Amino acid sequence: MKHSSPTIIIIGGVAGGASAAARARRHSESAHIIVLERGPDVSFANCGLPYHIGGEISDRAELAVQTPQSLRALLKLDVRTFTEAVAIDRMQKTVRVRHVENGTEETIAYDQLILSPGARPLIPPLPGIHDSRIMTLRNLQDTDRIKAAAADAKNVLVIGGGFIGLEMAEQLVHLGKSVTLVERNPQVLPQLDQAMVRPLEIALQKHGVHLILEDGIAGFEPHESSLKAILHSGRCLESDLVILSIGVVPENGLAKDAGLELGPRGHIVVNAWQQTSDPNIYAVGDVCETYDPILGTRVAIALGGPANRQGRTAADHIFRGAQAQPYPGSIGTAIVRVFEVSAGITGWSEKGLKQAAIPYQTVTVNAASHASYYPGAETVTLKLLWDPQDGRVLGAQAVGKDGIDKRLDVMATALRGRLTIDDLVHLELAYAPPFGSAKDVVNIAGFAATNIREGYLFPVATLAEAGAQIVDVRPSTVSSKQPVAGAKNIPLTELRDRLAELDRSQPVYTICQMGKTSYYAARILANHGFQAHSILGGAHHQL
């Protein structure tokens, strides 16, 4: 039986916890909703922190979405800041808390407990790691600290080229700092496939970021005037400030001590209503596992959108039980802006599918962000992955200067609807010249994918995978300015008349600027009996 006036304790008042509290209050005016926060702030805009450091969000108060006072006034929440939960007694249904300011403790009873402690920055046990000039970014206090330190710093080292590392590098350049970014993978944003993040890397370098890939941090040597970071390669980097952003670990201490079931990487295991292995304890946000609705595997995804909606689901289940709609899993849609370039992903990457040994097919296409004849169009590069059996979309990535968020959102919606490559062909997107094209890049990805399935397009992903006979079908004026190594230039318009120049006993690999004309050329060749392959993404993508 559900209690109509339960006492709900929520540990962690940001994102998932705040959403759970707000939703619980809509269900019941008489519920006693207690929000425990170790620090001074609740419900702050954690995704906005880098932009305050860089000055784009000038007013710090903008980041404090709600204060304990406003939550009390709006939602009648019992918000207790500087109050750390230290233990859960599942038998007694109580939480032991410690008042951070004076060290006293007390015990609070709950009917339902919602764990929303988040994840903390990973700090590897390296020599010198505890130097005060090495900082991580999680909350408003960290933001203040980094902002103050950055004011006096000349050289800043950002370790980790994930979403936060990239945002921080961008913002530190805005502040006029000399920025070095170190990433141990051979690419930034390792969630994406390598070719898709090259435009980000180029943008970083163009704006003066010293980018070091395939090298990790071995340790630090503190000196008075600066901090020396030693890389695995032996290389040394001097800086005044280090931002460490190499990942997060779930804040699972309370859950672990309470004996709740944890997943392989320490995340709390929950069911579709966010209930942990104890039905009176829920977990939401970065601390818990969820499932991937595309392939049905268990995943851990640390993102704000899922956290918020998981909080809502937990509150619904407390008041509505099995009538509540279950949480349908997370597909991991994410985006980052790095100067003028944006890139993002939804669903599975190629490297993820390879690792999981899931069969897939993929194509990468380029097209204009809106009608190419209307001013301001930019190239959108879209990578699509699908199931070769039934054509169902498995994932997508996009990169470019304009319209990247829109294409990711379309693909995220397609994933939720389990759409196929045939559905993408016929997506009917909003078209007027300032906004789109009669054939949007998403449609074009659908065209290319179905062309592959039907044997009209035999692509190779990159020039490196092509054989010896490469034909550059761009106009000679373009080709001579930016020649493709090893390619013979036969412009598309001359191809039909110059077939005799090609060796029919060898496959032909066609290349152009964007990967469209090379497809046309490959069709001409195939229809004339050649074995023809189009090099995807064109010269534009061979960065």
Added chain:
Amino acid sequence: MKHSSPTIIIIGGVAGGASAAARARRHSESAHIIVLERGPDVSFANCGLPYHIGGEISDRAELAVQTPQSLRALLKLDVRTFTEAVAIDRMQKTVRVRHVENGTEETIAYDQLILSPGARPLIPPLPGIHDSRIMTLRNLQDTDRIKAAAADAKNVLVIGGGFIGLEMAEQLVHLGKSVTLVERNPQVLPQLDQAMVRPLEIALQKHGVHLILEDGIAGFEPHESSLKAILHSGRCLESDLVILSIGVVPENGLAKDAGLELGPRGHIVVNAWQQTSDPNIYAVGDVCETYDPILGTRVAIALGGPANRQGRTAADHIFRGAQAQPYPGSIGTAIVRVFEVSAGITGWSEKGLKQAAIPYQTVTVNAASHASYYPGAETVTLKLLWDPQDGRVLGAQAVGKDGIDKRLDVMATALRGRLTIDDLVHLELAYAPPFGSAKDVVNIAGFAATNIREGYLFPVATLAEAGAQIVDVRPSTVSSKQPVAGAKNIPLTELRDRLAELDRSQPVYTICQMGKTSYYAARILANHGFQAHSILGGAHHQL
């Protein structure tokens, strides 16, 4: 049996016709593909014409996507301009053509014929309608004519507030003209519901367009110095140039004469592969009917995206027969930009559903285009319509200054995937502060819709529908500046303490700025035993 080297005649080389020709060539190098065009141009950017008139697209050549020469060179097409098809002999499988320049005729045989003649502007038989100062916009020649006439005009009258009328009004203002826009409906953009286009009407007026609604054209009186338009109301308008954009009619003459089956409004009836009632004749684009995959009804939709993809479908069917993927219908996604405001629709409108007597539910929500704490966020107003039986989305409309195309594209993809309001709750869209919010306006529409279904939200659409007891729950500072007529101001934060001021025997209607706080207030009231209704869209929407 399919012919490997058929002769395909395509009548009309823009959009659908051009796509069909290009796709046919990819299937076969040996097909003889003849494109007949009455005028001088093929494959021009018809959606870009208004922007060339207004100077945003300065180079006319940008609009000529392809020329007859380029199509010959790229696609080996036999393009015949100034060549008008005058009759089809279905028994002989021939087309009789007239050479416009010298009046001679000839007969050409086809294996397959694709009709892509488009639709022509509707010109009603009104007194004075044939004055040379009354112009319509369909092709590059019309564009040149309007551009020349506008150069000398001071006052321009635009008749019809649909997509083209709105784009022309905007562009003519850019040229410094004094513009009057007349629309016989009580709103511009009659495809959308009335409340959703009010921001467009306000933008028009703000930029000096003289907007006349609910008044149609009765006729024209030509004077030497200016042209007088007489409206149904008796009102007279003087202008130097009239742009007539009141709709289009399908160019069905050839099809009609050939005895092909036509729909109730004269569109050519086709099957899922775009075949007409004669299996050797296909029709694509504005001239043909299609079907609406949401409710399964027959519809006629004059838009570029569907035309292009129908052309592709027809070509696929010629070469692949029943193996070709059928065309899955059109949902009518459309968007227009009018100065700083954009608005659009996908799927069914409320008025369309009412007219068709289809049961529906609807909600309108407002939210920021991206994280409200990040600079530049604008309000997106999103209207959602769904099937009360199964929650399936039936249509959506959006209006605002930023991110309108993105939300329409998400909703268009949701419609293609037959998503429900529960799916919208959990769409996982790309979120970083410059791009979106952890709870996007699409999610919020899903929240509101499911709240209605579950009895948490009892909305009324507008203030006009509210009863006597209205409570304005905005802060007193806001409320006193823009008071809501007839409302008592009780700020949300004081509501719980001031319940005694309300009459429990009467329903309470809550209103705020955006329709969010009023929902919170209604939940508080409902949980205290009141019958409470939230006024959708808030004061922001009561324009």
